[in-house]
Amino acid sequence: MTGRKLTGYWLILPAALWLGLFFAIPFYSLLANSLYDPEGSVLTGYHVSYRFANFADAIRDSGPELWRSLWYAGLATAICLVLGYVLAYAIAFKAGKWRNLMLVLVIAPFFTSFLVRTLSWKLILADDGFIVDTLRFVHILGEDGRLLATPVAVIAGLVYNFLPFMVLPLYASLEKIDGRLVEAAGDLYASPLRGFLKVTLPLSMPGVVAGTLLTFIPAAGDYINAQLLGSPNQRMVGNVIQDLYTDTGDFAAAGALSVTLMVIIVAAVLVYIRRAGTEELL
């Protein structure tokens, strides 16, 4: 083997080792955790007992949170898709000379602390805040209705936090579309709506797929929004896992729940990619 051929191995080695040691192997440890004897504790130590019942326990104990996570994340992703598509479309085709500025505005929140921004939502949605007052005034909310500690606040927070992850891939795929294609569709008797549905939308599918994945996956595992903007009634699976580690030290249950979440997400993603892939061909 020549030196040139070996170069590739040397270049990839450090990254491969790092990801292998600290990303891939930990999954194995997690899997081992999920099969721990639940009697173990931080003090007495843990041992693998191949107790598959941990999974059944996890699903029984945390079923509502698990279900709620997927439901919130799915809804937040759908809202992100609509809002993100409008914004990405506006930047790509309508912003003109303001295009770069608008892109910067999309990226900028990325660089401002996630937690600090989420806390500021707490302020915006506060019980005596402007939004709640207005909604009460127009009777969308009742006299003492509130937004904080409701699913609305948690989902709004999720939408807000992961919107840039939706906009950027959407913009990247929309930007590549040749504007003349849409004009050609118009020339060939397609109404603007049909032109969009038959030309723009199918061509932006890679962005739609990437954006929904990048939004859904982190949203499903998130617990910050549920914690800061919600109440115990909005707890998501992330909250449960976090508490199992830090409060109870129940590594077996935490592991089992993490693995369950991962399996559900991987399955959902695979089904989604397959369906999105065939739609793209239509």
Next chain:
Amino acid sequence: MSLAAESTSGSARSLRLTALTKEFATFTAVRSLDLEVPAGTFFALLGPSGCGKTTTLRMVAGLDTPTSGTIHLGQDEITYQKPYRRPVNTVFQNYALFPHLNIHDNVAFGLRRRGVKDVDRQVQEMLALVELEAQARKKPTQMSGGQQQRVALARALINRPEVLLLDEPLGALDLKLRRGMQIELKRIQTEVGLTFVHVTHDQEEAMTMADTIAVMNGGVIEQMGSPAELYENPRTTFVANFLGQTNLMPGTVAGADSDVVRVDMHGTQVSIPADRAHTREGSGWVGIRPEKVLLAPEGEPIDAPGNHMTGGVITDVSFVGVSTQYLVRMPWGQELMAFEQNTGRRAVLAHGTKVDVSWRPEFAFLLPATQDVNAGAVEEA
């Protein structure tokens, strides 16, 4: 290394390719090519896309490694020499100007790598030659296509390479600019006296600039010679069709002697000079360029003693200013092209006019019928 000394002293050396072959995984780009480019000439490799001309050029530059065969510069073999060790420079198809460097630094790049003194003065002189002195501090993206082309030329030329390779250097320019640059390139080549090897698919460009053209097709050289030679006496149907337009008419050899070959064309005998007849027996294609075809209304005299055919009918008339281009349907069904200068001697002939057709025998050529009559014809831009 007396030869290296010779090269630096400026005496030019010829470029010689011997049995050069390049095979890729799925096809052979260049097949056992033999070629000698004399020092100081403007040489064009002409052919349609995929004919192997760019691969040949890249092997000379050292950017592709030949599968077999050799490349010599004078007596030195450079077949496997690294590109940065060859006294050969390239003007790339899309210029490949370094976007992060300004024009001055782009042009100075090669000199700096060789540790030449006095870089700034040389760069200024070179920029003056291509008339871009005022733009030295600009970045490539701030320049027009034509300007970028001249920067690319300056960047290569400043190194005084023994061979300058030009890969479709004018392909990205519009027609008008291209004409201007063709003349400019030829002027610069004459001025600096270097060997230029120019790759192009544009036959007009090759004929305008080159001293010698090699027409390539399917990885081999079909024919090599001066532009006039190739145009007037093509040896294959590919060359005949690829360089300009031509009429190829089927015929059968009726007899041959040392001076002429006589061919029977649908009952009419025509003669072709022996040195233009590339077959001496069987059937063949009689070729005649459209501007050599003379027309006259039926029965009127044509002032050229030559091959005379009757029974044509004009089926199309295109007036293009300097000339009128006719299509004439011959009795055997084929349509011949005939271009006539608008000298004003005669009114333009109308569609449907019955005409006689003639040409001087010394302009005709004869190709073997085994060759594809349409080879090289589709490429016309």
Next chain:
Amino acid sequence: MNGVQRLGRWIGDHLVLFGGLLVVAYMFTPIAVVMLMSFNDNSRSRNIYAFRGFTLDNWTNVCGPNGMCEAVARSVGIGLAATIAATILGTLAAFALVRHSFVGRSAMNTLIFLPMASPEIVMGSSLLALFVATGNSGRLGLVTIFIAHVMFCLSFVVVTVKARLAGLDRNLEQAAMDLYASEAVTFWKVTFPLVLPGIAAAALLSFSLSFDDFIITNLNAGQTVTFPMFVWGVAQRGVPMQVNVIGTIMFLISLLIVVGNMLATRRKPAAA
């Protein structure tokens, strides 16, 4: 075209843009609130849910809250260290993936993609499981945070640099070789300067990911407190307004970098 049609057309043309601007407003409202609250005079009240009055105190006394500035400094330090490591490792990997062929390349591409497609809570628990299983649960701290941050920044670096490298015209390197630059000189004079903007973008992204991370860090930090962990802690009790000062400063710095970079890259083609 009559007036009504024209109005309809105008609305149609601008509707999407308006929608887009509304979404931008949605994205920026919290940041505006953060900036506003950095001037909030909160001295007389523990209630953070209202603007009580304008003051510069939060800015002049940024480090007032106990432990906050230490946490910020720690996060900056971790961010820099993780960024440097992830950028170097990721850039090397990007070169390997774009420029070299080796056995297991597609597996490597998958391995690099996966961290971006895994929920943080799962990656965090896995890493914690590893540290516990290897008997390092007592040593959770700066080192384990660093390990975790490099791990999740790495993928983003590889993807960013790879994109830049894949878009690089190979002719430029060939042109350099043609102009007497050896392989090494070609790399340093042409390849590296042209990939540098991608590397810089990757580093910037890494730093912000690292600085901002909470979920993975929280599981693997032991007793060490980073800035997001500090914010999380005070969020339960009462947020000092200085947190908003830090948020504002971060926003302004990043805006400065992004806008500055945009102006620098735009100047060149704009003049053409």
